[in-house]
Amino acid sequence: MNKTNTGKQAEPSGNQIKGKFQNPEWQLVFFSVAFFLIFFWLYDTVYDIPYSATGLYFDYASRVFNGSLPYRDFIFEYPPFSLLFFLLPRLAASSYEAFAALYRVEVFVFALAGLFLVFKIACRMGKAPWKLLAVYTACFLAVGPIIAHQYDIFPAVMVLLSLYFFWRGRHKTSWVFLALGTLTKIFPVVIAPVFLIYYIRNRQYRLIRSGLVTFAAVCLVIALPFLIISPESTVNLINYHSHRGIQIESIYSGFLLVAGELGLYSVEMVFDFGSWNHAGPLADTLSGASTFLLIIFLLMAYWFIYHRMQPGKSQFTRLGAYSLLVISILLVASKVLSPQYIIWLFPLLPLLFHRWRYAIPAVFVLIGGLTYYIFPLNYLALLELDTGIVLVLFFRNILLVLLAVLLVIYLRRMKASA
Numbered sequence: 001m002n003k004t005n006t007g008k009q010a011e012p013s014g015n016q017i018k019g020k021f022q023n024p025e026w027q028l029v030f031f032s033v034a035f036f037l038i039f040f041w042l043y044d045t046v047y048d049i050p051y052s053a054t055g056l057y058f059d060y061a062s063r064v065f066n067g068s069l070p071y072r073d074f075i076f077e078y079p080p081f082s083l084l085f086f087l088l089p090r091l092a093a094s095s096y097e098a099f100a101a102l103y104r105v106e107v108f109v110f111a112l113a114g115l116f117l118v119f120k121i122a123c124r125m126g127k128a129p130w131k132l133l134a135v136y137t138a139c140f141l142a143v144g145p146i147i148a149h150q151y152d153i154f155p156a157v158m159v160l161l162s163l164y165f166f167w168r169g170r171h172k173t174s175w176v177f178l179a180l181g182t183l184t185k186i187f188p189v190v191i192a193p194v195f196l197i198y199y200i201r202n203r204q205y206r207l208i209r210s211g212l213v214t215f216a217a218v219c220l221v222i223a224l225p226f227l228i229i230s231p232e233s234t235v236n237l238i239n240y241h242s243h244r245g246i247q248i249e250s251i252y253s254g255f256l257l258v259a260g261e262l263g264l265y266s267v268e269m270v271f272d273f274g275s276w277n278h279a280g281p282l283a284d285t286l287s288g289a290s291t292f293l294l295i296i297f298l299l300m301a302y303w304f305i306y307h308r309m310q311p312g313k314s315q316f317t318r319l320g321a322y323s324l325l326v327i328s329i330l331l332v333a334s335k336v337l338s339p340q341y342i343i344w345l346f347p348l349l350p351l352l353f354h355r356w357r358y359a360i361p362a363v364f365v366l367i368g369g370l371t372y373y374i375f376p377l378n379y380l381a382l383l384e385l386d387t388g389i390v391l392v393l394f395f396r397n398i399l400l401v402l403l404a405v406l407l408v409i410y411l412r413r414m415k416a417s418a
Helices: 014-022 024-040 054-065 082-091 096-125 129-143 153-167 171-185 187-201 205-229 233-242 251-261 281-308 316-333 339-344 346-351 359-377 379-383 387-413
Strands: 269-272 275-278
Touching: 024 096, 024 129, 054 082, 054 096, 082 096, 082 171, 096 129, 096 153, 096 346, 129 346, 129 359, 153 171, 153 187, 153 316, 153 339, 153 346, 171 187, 171 205, 187 205, 187 281, 187 316, 205 233, 251 281, 251 387, 275 281, 281 316, 281 387, 316 339, 316 346, 316 387, 339 346, 339 359, 346 359, 359 379, 359 387, 379 387
Parallel strands: none
Antiparallel strands: 269 275
């Protein structure tokens, strides 16, 4: 006899449910939903920020829409390609409220693109996607809501794209994204010598020429209109950043503030160049010396990478760590260290695949938590030189140094075959 159909569908068994979420695509869906909730709910409720740079971005875009040109008609502190990310939401929004909403969507799309790229990397390397996606999401959460109100996610994801295409052997595309990232916020340029070292170690000298020509061509195409209209624009941009002082949250500032607490130094603060900076003879001397110290530390890092890089290998299992190392050194040795700069690191942290691969992101999570505690929660107390907040800042900065040290140890302990 045929059994009657009761109209009830059989519920999936526990093994079926478990099998579904072991599916890589379902893992991506799960973390995408988590990303959405973090970005559009958590960052607007218990984990929010009262300060936003979107008003400044709206003003820049509106000035351009009204016929003004950056660098020539108004001070524009960012490289030229950054303007694209301000103009896009302004195309569909004439009010600040609408602009801010669209700008957040733009940021979310880029952060989600980074998540998808990490998923693709995990699948191609035969890694469990959820492990890499979990690191990316945890570090995204640690950065905090500031990510939605700044534009640093754009060049950070471009760096990840550049590394991905470099690994895939699509070198010209890799250099294009590196150039676009550099013309968005300068810092990606420190990755270029890592690529060049790879070519030198593998005797791929033709790729050196091809990469540099591609990079230069992209930069020229984007920058040339501004140089033609306003020849002094490059000089103005360089002068703007070269004349900045020791910013209050930098590594150098941490030592100056502690010296002030010990009575060894008289702290004097001034607001200029869009941030609070140290003033005085010692601060001016440190500001001038910081450029040379940065160059020295970066050269040491490149020398270290040259000797660790193995010829004839893809190096992707090391490429993320190499990039994290040079960006970490850039943060540590620079005279400016705004809270949003830690965004530069987080997309690359899932690219650690060997021993200590979780210890380094754990240190970053702690850095992110302390950064949020300083800004925005206790920034006014920092400006008032509150001893407790000064010590928190000093400890946060020591952790940034530790992060760079851990990356050096991580690379030294990797097997030569990796």
